[in-house]
Amino acid sequence: MELKDTKQTIEVIKQLVQIPSPSGNTGRVITFVQKWLEEKNIPSVITNKGSLIVTEEGKDTSKHRVLTAHVDTLGAMVKEIKSDGRLKLSMIGGFRWNAAEGEYCSVETSDGNMISGTILMHQASVHVYKDAGSASRDEQNIEVRLDEVVHNAEDTRALGIEVGDFVSFDPRVEVTESGFIKSRHLDDKASVGILMSVLEKLHTAGETLPYTTHFIIANNEEIGYGGNSNIPKETVEYIAVDMGALGDGQASDEYTVSICAKDSSGPYHYGLRKQLVELAQKYDIDYKVDIYPFYGSDASAAMKAGYDVKHGLIGAGIDSSHANERTHVSSISHTEALIYRYITALMPKE
Template identity: 50%
Template sequence: MKYLEDYTIRKILELVNIPSPSGFTEKIIEFVANQLREMGFEPRKTRKGALVVELGGSGNPLVLAVHVDTLGAMVKSLKSNGRLEITNVGGFTMNSIENENCTIHTKSGKNYTGTIQSLAPSVHVFDNARTLERKMSNMEIRVDEEVSCRSDLEKLGIEAGDFISFDPRAVVTDSGFIKTRHLDDKASAAILMSLARKVSTGELECGRKVYLFFSNYEEVGHGASAAMPEDSEEIISVDMGAVGDTLNTDEYVVSICAKDSGGPYDGETVKKLIDAAKRAGADYRVDIYPFYGSDVEASLRAGYDVRFGLLGPGVEASHGYERTHYKAIDNTLKLLQEYIKK
């Protein structure tokens, strides 16, 4: 399949298959760090576990920020029937994870698989199978082990506070669609890795000082609130464009956000991103996302005095089983390549 030959698509698939709910990101941060080291860069980890790398260039320091943490869950308690009560990590609807396969990551390092389901999972047994409200207290995990009580779970080493990751179910179609959980924000993380690769091979030069920042707590609101390079003058959050309703963005374009739940983005920066898209021949849309927040908002609330913007590939069904297209990935990369030249 031709799309699997593309570096960025391959990296998306690698990233989404590394479990990394917020708070459980050490493995994926180390993966990204090793990839950057192989390119000849010198990434450094922050005390909070994020990753920073300088690509090169001089003057007008720019930070491109993505996040590698994802939605997920944690074990809240062990139930008397051998099932697990869960608590969410990040914001998602319960119906979006119902019947999803998952992995329980114990603190000892042993992993167990399971399935997230409602308390009334069968229409042949429960008269409220269709009507039971899908909320956290009505969901549980069926563990793929011979367990029937709390003590059976304890013998496996499962306990409260163990992280739970969702099966990404990654698929790339012959028509160029990428269907998987966690395109938010691993699609953009792969795009930045591709950008770094182009700089490392000399295919692309930084016309200004450029940093990449891989945050690890975005889904819970404070990913890029600390450890930004001290000389930062501009921070662009490279996340995703939401698709649906009356929005202009679709799965084939790079989306430039003018305003979200935190308010307007810097007007001059938005104009510069639009100009860069036009120069690069990147298909783009400008949109407003009223129920959206980004890493750059966390930076602003932490007190960083910077210009700020947000862009990313269009992603349909965000925070669910997400889908984008190769064209959106390519358009986002084109815009970023043009933007760092100036």
């Protein structure tokens, strides 16, 4: 199976990030993934919670593996319609308001209409507000300026907007000539695109995996419980494919696959982590082992839910997580390669 060419993976990621899917409103992107898979003759099922599962039967059906990536993203919900027709927001997921300030957005009404706007400080104008730079970036001061003629709350409601409507952020995706892909929502649609690409390449090559392997496209990770259900009882290994967080003191970068040793939930399974490192070394896959101090994954959520599995976490290195994110095609490539080498490898003997 050819692993070097990531053009297809990047194109899939570009399509994914442009589909609004804040946690709680992911039906459109899950449908996109399922139809994409159907075109490749890859069957899938959608669960009651709205996630998607692809099962590849392996030579050994007594031991199963699970890989998961999440398609839900950060976003917001209309908290209040102000007297001037602008909107106050309630946050979906763990970001900081300053990371969304100035971003274009879309409000989805209950009848499916998308109304554009901009997320701004109420005190945005430096010519009017003395505290434009110093005022707190919080739910009291951040608001949505709609791109419609509205003068009051009644005008806004006449557009069909109400409290509880979802607000998604414009991804502004771009792939540079130097190989960077920059966009919101690379957490975790970069990983979803990688799993989709691996699945297609497996089917094209007609490969049978050594163990039955389930690919879960989760849809509630950003709020804490994405992939901790629908895990078959035969599962012995569970890997979350999610971003590697970059910053001061971190080992990960935008050019390698990040293998997590520990996050805020505690250490990941040591034996599984060592296996991933050995595979990377054996197949010349560039990697970094890292610790993420303020992080949790679907794998750690599964552990908290009580599943008796070995859990791991790998992913592309993503700069500026939960803000204007970026990674490099080389990181995508190395992550894809490690996933393939893992799912085609035998489990170590105890």
